[in-house]
Amino acid sequence: MVDFGIQIKDLKLKNPVTTASGTFGFGEEFTDFMDLNKLGGIFVKGLTLKHREGNPYPRMAETPSGMLNAVGLQNKGVDYFINTIYPNIKDFDTEIIPNVNGSTIEDYVEVTEKLNEIEGIHSIELNISCPNVKEGGMAFGVSCPSAIAVTEAVRKAYDKTLIVKLSPNVTDITEIAKGVESVGADAVSLVNTFLAMAIDANTRKPLLSTITGGLSGPAIKPIALRMVWQVFNAVQIPVIGMCGIMNATDAIEFILAGSTVIQIGTANFIDPQISVKIIEGIELYCKQQNVDAVSDLIGAMVTK
Amino acid sequence: MKRIQDFKFKEYKWLNYQNYILTLKTTDTIAEIKPGNFAELKIPNAPDVFLRRPLSVLDVDHDENTISFYVKIIGKGTEKLGKLRGGDKVNVIYPLGNSFSINGTNKALLVGGGSGIAPFILLGRELKQKGVEITFLIGARTKEDVLLTNEFKKLGDVLVTTEDGTMGQTGLVTHHSVFSEEFQFDKIYTCGPDPMMKAIAEIAVEKGVDCEASLENMMACGFGACLCCVVETHGGNKCVCTEGPVFNTKDLAW
Ligand SMILES: Cc1cc2nc3c(=O)[nH]c(=O)nc-3n(C[C@H](O)[C@H](O)[C@H](O)COP(=O)(O)OP(=O)(O)OC[C@H]3O[C@@H](n4cnc5c(N)ncnc54)[C@H](O)[C@@H]3O)c2cc1C
Ligand SMILES: Cc1cc2nc3c(=O)[nH]c(=O)nc-3n(C[C@H](O)[C@H](O)[C@H](O)COP(=O)(O)O)c2cc1C
Ligand code: FES
Numbered sequence: 433m434v435d436f437g438i439q440i441k442d443l444k445l446k447n448p449v450t451t452a453s454g455t456f457g458f459g460e461e462f463t464d465f466m467d468l469n470k471l472g473g474i475f476v477k478g479l480t481l482k483h484r485e486g487n488p489y490p491r492m493a494e495t496p497s498g499m500l501n502a503v504g505l506q507n508k509g510v511d512y513f514i515n516t517i518y519p520n521i522k523d524f525d526t527e528i529i530p531n532v533n534g535s536t537i538e539d540y541v542e543v544t545e546k547l548n549e550i551e552g553i554h555s556i557e558l559n560i561s562c563p564n565v566k567e568g569g570m571a572f573g574v575s576c577p578s579a580i581a582v583t584e585a586v587r588k589a590y591d592k593t594l595i596v597k598l599s600p601n602v603t604d605i606t607e608i609a610k611g612v613e614s615v616g617a618d619a620v621s622l623v624n625t626f627l628a629m630a631i632d633a634n635t636r637k638p639l640l641s642t643i644t645g646g647l648s649g650p651a652i653k654p655i656a657l658r659m660v661w662q663v664f665n666a667v668q669i670p671v672i673g674m675c676g677i678m679n680a681t682d683a684i685e686f687i688l689a690g691s692t693v694i695q696i697g698t699a700n701f702i703d704p705q706i707s708v709k710i711i712e713g714i715e716l717y718c719k720q721q722n723v724d725a726v727s728d729l730i731g732a733m734v735t736k
Numbered sequence: 737m738k739r740i741q742d743f744k745f746k747e748y749k750w751l752n753y754q755n756y757i758l759t760l761k762t763t764d765t766i767a768e769i770k771p772g773n774f775a776e777l778k779i780p781n782a783p784d785v786f787l788r789r790p791l792s793v794l795d796v797d798h799d800e801n802t803i804s805f806y807v808k809i810i811g812k813g814t815e816k817l818g819k820l821r822g823g824d825k826v827n828v829i830y831p832l833g834n835s836f837s838i839n840g841t842n843k844a845l846l847v848g849g850g851s852g853i854a855p856f857i858l859l860g861r862e863l864k865q866k867g868v869e870i871t872f873l874i875g876a877r878t879k880e881d882v883l884l885t886n887e888f889k890k891l892g893d894v895l896v897t898t899e900d901g902t903m904g905q906t907g908l909v910t911h912h913s914v915f916s917e918e919f920q921f922d923k924i925y926t927c928g929p930d931p932m933m934k935a936i937a938e939i940a941v942e943k944g945v946d947c948e949a950s951l952e953n954m955m956a957c958g959f960g961a962c963l964c965c966v967v968e969t970h971g972g973n974k975c976v977c978t979e980g981p982v983f984n985t986k987d988l989a990w
Contacts, residue, residue, distance in 0.1 A: 454962070454963075455961060455962065456961060457960055457961040461957075461959055461960040461961045462961070464737050464738040464739070465738065465740055465829075477963075485972055485973050486963065486966070486973060488968070489953065489954075489965075489966050489967065489968070489973075490953075490954055491954075491963070491964045491965075491966065492954050492955070492956050492962070492964035492965070493954070494786050494787050495786075496784070496786075497786060498786065499786065499787060499956055501956070501962070501964055503962070503963045503964060506963050506966070506973060649786065698956075700957070700961060701787060701788070701956045701957035701958075701961060701962055702778065702786070702787060702788060703740075703778075704740060704829070704957075704959065704961075705740060
């Protein structure tokens with residue numbers, strides 16, 4: 433038996449495979465296709481203090497080996513999540529991890545305080561990297577002082593495992609990672625989507641209503657892998673890696689580059705059973721490579 | 737319950753150079769499919785087609801275990817889907833979305849344009865079964881693009897408009913005389929290009945009848961996970977893939 437367990441402070445995962453925020457709804461959308469109990473955890477859709485309608489349509493465009501989205505954090509607000517959605521998903525044997533968003537530091541703190549009260553939730557992911565909102569979002573994650581300020585404020589309001597989700601749209605991601613580590617982040621997850629755009633040459637119009645959006649999928653995988661490796665070497669706290677993971681081999685590459693946990697995003701749209709297949713694939717790899725514990729693979733890239 | 741299921745390519749029926757009917761077969765059973773439901777197909781042999789492609793279910797045969805789609809070639813996905821060979825496997829997620837409402841309808845007008853005629857076979861069959869009188873109004877650019885009329889004739893009357901006047905009345909569907917004569921329908925169903933559906937929805941308001949439109953928004957998942965496919969309604973943004981694709985046009989804020 434391969435030991436699959438992972439622990440990041442209060443957060444105990446039965447395996448390192450989780451699903452990325454905004455790509456897995458609230459889990460319920462997938463119950464016809466797979467057994468949610470098999471997952472290490474589910475990072476649920478981004479939450480804000482108040483209901484948000486998100487951006488106008490069109491919000492999506494397929495691009496080579498990936499897609500652009502400009503959803504803009506459409507959600508019914510944190511109270512709706514706590515009162516209406518969470519009761520339906522709390523009994524699954526997997527970690528439910530809310531993704532926390534805000535336009536101001538006060539917003540982030542208020543959402544966090546509400547989630548801190550919920551016994552079954554052991555961790556939150558602080559999203560300071562959403563490229564699709566006008567106020568807040570990525571603005572916090574692209575400068576070191578603001579990333580530190582919001583993390584520090586949320587840290588004071590949250591007792592359990594605090595994960596900070598970093599933006600790739602920065603000059604040096606290790607600086608931001610070190611900054612949030614210094615004020616008490618328990619882990620960093622990386623990365624959010626890359627700011628990008630697409631144009632229809634025939635109509636000369638942008639493909640997204642917001643002109644720019646976030647690029648996800650295999651197109652960004654090599655860049656994200658590099659960032660995971662750089663951050664792994666720069667901080668002491670665990671790194672949660674993602675971007676373009678389409679199969680178990682991709683997931684293993686992220687673990688070898690330094691990820692303690694991995695998140696599966698866009699791949700869920702194409703194969704809603706992919707997360708379970710990836711768990712099985714990692715297990716098989718461990719057996720074939722005579723690895724006793726999946727944690728032995730973290731950052732185990734061989735450089736010589 | 738939604739399924740993710742492997743099918744095998746069975747056959748094509750090419751209707752013209754850019755429209756075909758694709759039939760897939762499974763050794764398993766096929767889930768119940770309601771008029772208006774759609775499916776998300778993974779396009780085989782096409783690594784450059786990243787996402788699945790949404791298609792309305794044209795027809796289903798529960799005895800033969802076949803499901804078919806009416807496809808218009810638009811870009812690389814629909815083109816590659818037209819090049820399958822014997823033995824090719826197609827993975828399908830279905831049945832997705834809601835369905836047309838039928839109760840209370842006595843005399844229905846089904847207005848379609850372009851690839852938007854696909855849901856009308858299943859809808860027409862169910863309406864007929866319920867004793868509803870059906871008239872199809874099909875709009876196209878030219879005669880060669882007026883498709884599936886033989887199928888529609890089995891279910892009801894068929895009216896046609898072509899922009900170049902090569903078949904039926906000349907002009908757009910909205911110019912058809914059925915709208916200027918005394919209006920005898922108590923329900924309109926429409927599917928096709930957005931401008932056409934909007935114009936039909938306005939006519940429905942004028943005539944004081946209920947109108948349901950089946951929307952074709954861009955989708956990344958098709959089952960409610962991404963929130964990319966929204967349409968603005970009077971009750972806020974709604975996902976076309978889960979709360980649609982069929983909407984009562986009075987609810988839409990388009
Ligand atoms: C619920 C629903 C039912 C549909 N039913 C049918 C049908 O029965 N028959 C049929 O021929 N077509 C139907 N369509 C449209 C069909 O999905 C598109 O024509 C197809 O996705 C185009 O893919 P492509 O790769 O050939 O084109 P490309 O232009 O290369 O596609 C690029 C991207 O845009 C999306 N896209 C392009 N055009 C459309 C469109 N009109 N609607 C939605 N997405 C689009 C594609 O899915 C893809 O993500 C339906 C769409 C929806 C949402
Ligand atoms: C449609 C869509 C919606 C997303 N919404 C969120 C969100 O609400 N919060 C967040 O932190 N990340 C969000 N993301 C980013 C993903 O969680 C992930 O960081 C990104 O997609 C990269 O991983 P992938 O290439 O595996 O998809 C979203 C991504 C997509 C495609
Ligand atoms: S297409 Fe993903 S939610 Fe509708």
